[in-house]
Amino acid sequence: MSASIETLVNKEYQYGFVTDIESDTIPVGLTEETVRLISAKKQEPQWLLDWRLKAFRRWLTMTEPSWPNVKYTKVDYQAQTYYSAPKSVKPLQSLDEVDPELLRTYEKLGISLTEQKRLSGVAVDAIFDSVSVGTTMKDELKKAGVVFCSFGEAVHEHPDLIQKYLGSVVPYSDNFFAALNSAVFSDGSFVFVPKGVKCPLELSTYFRINAAETGQFERTLIVAEEGASVSYLEGCTAPKRSTNQLHAAVVELIALDDATIKYSTVQNWYAGDADGVGGIYNFVTKRGKAMARAKISWTQVETGSAITWKYPSVILQGDDSTGEFYSVAVVNNHQQADTGTKMIHIGRNTKSTIISKGISAGHGQNSYRGQVKVLPKAEGARNYTQCDSMLIGNKCGAHTFPYIEVANDSATLEHEASTSKIGEDQIFYCKQRGLNTEHAISLIVAGFCKEVFKELPMEFALEAQQLLGISLEGSVG
């Protein structure tokens, strides 16, 4: 290994710092009392507490899924803290009131919460541990009639909307982690785009885990009414800690007739060190429901987390609806990812596209698990799936588990998958043109992922590409 690669290998996870801030943290453990306490802290209405309790009781009867192709030490749910909030957070009138320590934290993460961000045309909701610390550009959004706020705020200000849509796509009984989230979720983002409105800004939520031994359970709900459209991006980081931390989020998207929702994720939770110690367990349920002629598009760049368990799905409920899934998942060192999508074709002439690119390096294990289901009434359903895996080094693994279930003869489905080593001839060619190995690989990988990156909002595509480069540093030598 050359000296320059050596330095790159030892390069630290640059978001691994801890913010020293006073927190309001509830005691460890999870009982019905914990659920009541979280709900009380957030001054929630009775119906929401009841819903949480139903979820909690259901969760008690459920068992953690063992089918994903990942190995990890099981989480001790009684050793976690389910709520932690920076002490200074009160309802804020403006971002000027945010604790400067928090602002500095986001500054360090490259997320500016101050108004200069206005120029880039992105509104940001920043979530620190369990609560939202601030949402930018609210006024501008308000003019367009778009609601973009923290989930907690939405419960108070738009209870009717929350009550109508919460759990309508991912019911609390959906799965083990969704039930857990429904019981203890602390905050998250809420987006509502009314009929016919094209959201004027890109919306973005930035999640930061700071406190130790704390799980993060956020809940995102995006509703686009008839003919509305919105593009949303989430990013996430966490400090370096030697213990595993749990992140179990739920995202629900509702696209009514003719609406479009584009949801992009750049997931960069702390992945653990080179020996696989520490890192985030990322167990996430994401699902969208597309009504007639609506379109839901998931784009994800997954580079972080020790364990990823995540299947952003689309229920193609309405006729002529469209679902898309574009994914780049990178595993290096001892990371494991079991990720993919579900496309459930219910309506007529529904279309889905799945493009999944998996890159495995080091001791990483990467699995694509996807389901394309065509129900008997889904006349003329169409699916195209392509999942490619690239292997860098001989200690890693790439696995593909597609499920194709078709019960309508007018459906047309195509599934293609390939796995191969990074091309030595391509590396040789690049080197012969004067690029070093590291650059050659990053160029080849960027080309391999191009189809997915082009789906990301422009300013994030660049970030994703850089992130990918960092994740793979030192994987060859």
Next chain:
Amino acid sequence: MSTASYQDQFAALASERKGPEWLPALRQAAMTRFAELGFPTTRNEDWHFTSVTPIAERTFKPVRAEKSSVTLDALSPYLFGAEDWHRLVFVNGRFDPALSMFAGLPAEVTVSTLADALKTQPELLVEELGKLAQYVEQPFTALNTAFMSDGVVIHVPADVVVEVPIHIVHVADSGAAGAALYPRTLVRADRHAQVTLVESFIGLDRATYLTNAVTELTVGEGAVVGHYKIQREAEDAYHVYTSQAIQAATSTYHAFSFASGSALSRTNIYTRLNGAGAEGRLNGLYCLDGSQHCDHQTFVEHIAPNCASRELYKGILDGSAHGVFNGKVYVDPEAQKTDGKQSNHTLLLSGTARIDSKPQLEIFADDVKCTHGATVGRLQDIALFYLKSRGISAVSARALLTYAFAAEVLETIEVDAIRLGLEALVFERFTNGVPA
């Protein structure tokens, strides 16, 4: 779904059984394992799309000894017109010497029934029987191992080439009603040996019975083994079949599975590429109609480097038939330079047919080239229109296109008689007797 009735049957049969002394221990271990496992449920990932409830809720009993009334004439439509093949016929699980003919084999080759082999070649059997087809995780293999009654043992020594296929014909007639048949086949082809095995499962009469067959094949270094499985069981019959091959270096194994019979069938074709440079080819075609359910599961284990595997399975589903395909390719960390390719294509001929396809890749080595593909669809309107515009009737156009879909996989059959026989069968089936 109790396994108790099978345990009772097992106990009742214990005294009647003969054979070398290691055999009862093997049977007992398998029986115990079956009792622990029980019949698989759809919660078991390997049986996710296939419910064996119809099998589990019935109790199939060992067949009573009865004189066979099956004639060679009745069999002849199933013999591919190949009168010169070596042939071993089992009627309702029992060997029928009158219908069998395998005298003309090269002198070095031993072909015998399992019952005979247990007397004459116990040393071969103790080495091989039950060693490949593992029963620990497979309930039906456990059940077969506990109850295996008769079958065929083939040993082709080094450098011997058996020119003519060996055809093992399992026939069931009305005498099999309510019975479970447990055929067991063992094939060993030593270094550079060559042999082609054809296993036919035929139902002559309408009867409900269960065939639960297991075949084990050891393919020696540089050996070439062709393995054709033709499943044309009775329409009310249940059929579960598992074959496991192990391949030494530079060997070639070609398994072809054809299925058109049975109410519910499950075929497991497994091969382990255990020596460098081995090649495994697994192909298959299933043509289903009515309410038939047919499940194929294949497993290619790339254990050694420089091996190649090729897999092509096609399904033609009509009526409200339900097809299932689950193809798994595993590449061990040691299996560098693996070249694997797998495809599964399904043609749906009716609005109520259904397919569940699960092609899987599990890859732990980096210097590999593996792909899989799956498609599902119906006949293209534009292709039908084109043929009709050329004056071909709608029925013929459909038959022609359906046949063309099947032809790609039928072309992989290396035994001419089987290829021609199956081509005719497929064509006839989709023209419904209407001349083209």
